[in-house]
Amino acid sequence: MSVQQDKHNVSLEWIKDQLNGFADLIDRTLVAPFGQIDLLYIKSVADGQILSRNVITPFYEMENINAYHNYILTYPGTEEETTREKAIELLLSGYILLGLNDTFCFFDAMNREISGVNETSAESISQGPSDALTEDIAINLNMIRRRYQSTNLKMETMVIGDVSKTKVAILYDISRVDPNVLAELREKMNTLKVDILQAMGELEKFLSSDSLRILPKSIVTERPDRVVFNLSEGKVAIMLDTTGYAIVLPSIFNDFFTSMDDKIQLPIVGRFLKLLRIIGVCMTLWLPAIYVTLTAYNPEIIRVQVALLISGSRATVPYPSFVEVLLMLMMMEFLTEASLRLPKAIGPTATTVGGLILGQAATAAGLVGNIMIILVSAVAISNFLIPLNMMSLSIRVLKYIFLFAAAFLGLVGVVVCVVGFAMYLCNQRSFGQPYFRLFFLDNLGKKKGGEH
Template sequence: MSVQQDKHNVSLEWIKGELDGFADLIDRTLVAPFGQINLIYIKSVTDSQTLSRHVITPFYEMGDTNAYRDYITTYPGTEEETTKDVAIELMLSGYVLLSINDVICFFDAMGTESSGVSETSAESISQGPSDALTEDLAVNLNMIRRRYQSTNLKMETMVIGDVSKTKVAILYDISRVDHSVLAELREKMNTLEVDILQATGELEKFISSDKLRILPKSIITERPDRVVFNLSEGKVAILLDTTGYAIVLPSIFNDFFTSMDDKIQFPIVGRFLKLLRIIGVCMTLWLPAIYVTLTSYNPEIVRVQVALLISGSRATVPYPSFVEVFLMLMMMEFLTEASLRLPKAIGPTATTVGGLILGQAATAAGLVGNIMIILVSAVAISNFLIPLNMMSLSIRVLKYVFLIAAAVLGMVGVVVCVVGFAMYLCKQRSFGQPYFRLFFLDNLGKKKGGEH
C-alpha cells in the first residue's frame, strides 16, 4: 500500500478500532447551530486546559466550521497529513484527533504532569529515573503511558469500595500478558466486597488466594519504571487512586531481589549485586540461629580458637545465648521502628546515637558479648540489602523462626528450617506461576498471550 493510500485510511473508525480497550479514550461530538465536529483523545496524556482553551472554546466563538478548520489546521503544532503509524504515535503522545468537514487533523494538546511528582523514597537507586508514583491516578497513568507508547497497552477501570468508591486501573500488554492470569485477576476483583479501600497493600491481601502466607506474592512498588518494565515482561499492573504505589503480578521470589539498577549496570555487575542480596538474606536468616547453635549445642563445629573466642566474649553474660540474641535483635527492631516513626529531622540522629550508646553500655555492663554486637549489626545491614520493603519485613520475621528452632534443636533445627523453607517456596504459586523459579524467564506470558 502506498503512503498516500495509507493517509486516506486514517479515519475515526480506524482510530477507535486501534485504540479499542483504552478505558481513558474519550470520543466526543461538539454540536452547534452552524455545524459539528468530532474529537478523539486519550484523557490521561492530554492537557484538559489546552483542549478547552484552544480547541473547544474557539469552536463555539467562531461560529463557522470552515473558519474553525482553517484556524486548527494552521495552528502551530497541528499535524494534518500523516500515516497510520504516525497517527497512532501522535494519539499515544497526547494529540487530539479532530474531524472537521471530513478533514482529519491532529492538534497538539500533550499534557506533562510534573508538579506533584516527587522523588522515590522507598526504592532509591544510584542511576536511572528518580520520579515516583503519586496519589493521583491520572498523573500515574501519564507517567506510565509516556514510557510505554504502544497500542497493545490496554487499561480497564473499576470502582472498589462501597464507601470509599476507590478508582482502580488494571494495565497490561495484550500481546504479552498471560490471559489465564488476567482472567483470574478479573474474577477476584469483580467478586471483591469491601467498604473502604485506601492502600495497595489492602488490595494485595484481598486478591491473594493464600491468607496465611508469610512471603509476598505481588510486588508493591512506587517506581513507574519498574511498572513499565514488568508490563513489558507480560505482567499485570494495578493502580489505585489516592495512593502512590502500584501492584505488579504475578511475581516470583527472584523478583523481590531485583533493583532497577541491575538493568542499567553491566550484566556481570548486575548479577553480582543480586548475589550480594541473596547472601544478605541468608545471613539475616541463619546468623542468629548459627550463633546460638555454636555457643549452646555444637561448639565442636568450628575451630578451637573460634570456640574459645566466642566463649571468652560471653564470660560475663549471665543468661543463655538464645536470650542474649533475642534481646539484641528486639532492641534492633525497636531502633528500626523508631527511625520510621520519629520526625525525619531527628530520626537518623536519634537512632544512630541510641544504637551506639546501647551497644557500648550493654557490652561494658557484661550483658552481651562483643561478638553479639557484630552479629546483630551484620544482620541489620544484610536485611536492608533487599530492594523491596515487603520482602524485607517478611525476612525480618522469619529469622525468629530459625532462631527458635536453633534454641530448641540446635543445628538439627536449623537444617530442618532450611529444608522446610525451601519446600514451602517450591509449593507456592503466584497466580499459577511457580514462585521459587530463581531465574525468571524473559517476557513472561509472551507465548501464552500469543496463543490466546
C-alpha cells in the same frame, strides 16, 4: 460520524478499533449551528484545560466551520497530513484527533505533568529516572503512557469500596499478558467486597487467597519505570487512586531481589549485585540461628580458637545465648521502628546515637558479648540489602522462626527450617506461576507473556 476516511486511509473506526480496551479513550462530537466536528483523545495523556480553552471554546465562538478549520491549522503544533502509524503515535502521546471538513487534524494537547511528581524515597537507585508515582491516578497513568506508547497497552477501570468509592485501574499489554492470569485477577477483583480501600497493601492482601502466607506474592512499587518494565514482561499492573504505589503481578521470589539498577549495569555486574542480595538474605535468616547452635549445642563444629574467642566474649553474660541473641535482635527491631515513626529531622540521629549507646553500654555491663554486637549489625545491614520493603519485612519475621528452631533443636532445627522453607517456596504459586524460579533460569523456558 461525519468523517470516515482520508487519502491516507486513516478512519475513525480503524483508530477506535486499535484503541479498543482503552478505558480512558474519549470519543465526542461537538455540534454547532454551522456544523459539527469529531473529537477523539486519550484522557490520561491529554490536557483537559488545553482542550477546553483552545479547542472547544473557539469552536462555539467561530462563525463557520472553515474559519475554525483555518484556526486549527495555524495553531502551533497541529499535524494534518499523517499515516495510520503516525496517527496512533500522536494519540498515545497526547494529541487530540479533530475530524472536520472531511479531513483529520491532530491538535497538540499533551499533558506535560511536572509539578506534583516527587522523587522516589523507598526505592532509590543510583542511575535511571528518579520520579515516583503520586496519589493522583491521572498523573500516574500519564507517566506510564509516556513511557509505554503502544496500542497493546490496555486499561480497565473499576470502582472498589462501598464507602470510599476508590477508582482502580488495571493495565496490561494484551500481546504479552497471560490470559489465565488476567482472568484470575478479574475474578478476584469482581468478587472483592470491602467498605474502605485506601492503600495498595490492603488491596494486595485482599487479592491473596492464602491467609497464612509469610512472603509477598505481588510487588508493591512506587517506581513508574519498574511498572513499565514489568508490563513489557507480560505482567499486570494495578493502580489505585489516592495512593502513590502500584501492584505488579504475578511476582516470583526472584523479582523481589531485582533493583532497577540491575537493568542499567553491565550484565555481570547486575548478576553480582543480585547474588549479594541473596547472600544477604541467607545471612539474615541463618546467622542468629547458627550463632545459637554453635554456642549452645555444637561448639565442636568450629575451630578451637574461634570457640574460645566466643566463650571469652560471653564469659560475663548471665543468660543463655538464645536470650542474648533475642534481646539484641529485639532492640534492633525497636530502633528500626523508631526511625520510621520519629520525625525525619531527628529520626536518623536519635536512632543512631541510641543504638551506639545501647550497644556500648550493654557490652560494658557484660549483658552481651562483643561478637553479638557484630552479629546483630551484620544481620541488620544484610536485611537492608533487599530492595523491596515487603520482602524485607517478611525476612525480618522469618529469622525468628529459624532462631527458635535453633534454640530448641540445635543444628537439626536449622536444617529442618532450611528444608521446610525450600519446600514452602517450591509449593507456592503466584497467580498460577511457580514462585521459586531461580534467577539463573530467567532466560530458560520463558513463555510468551513474560516470566512463568
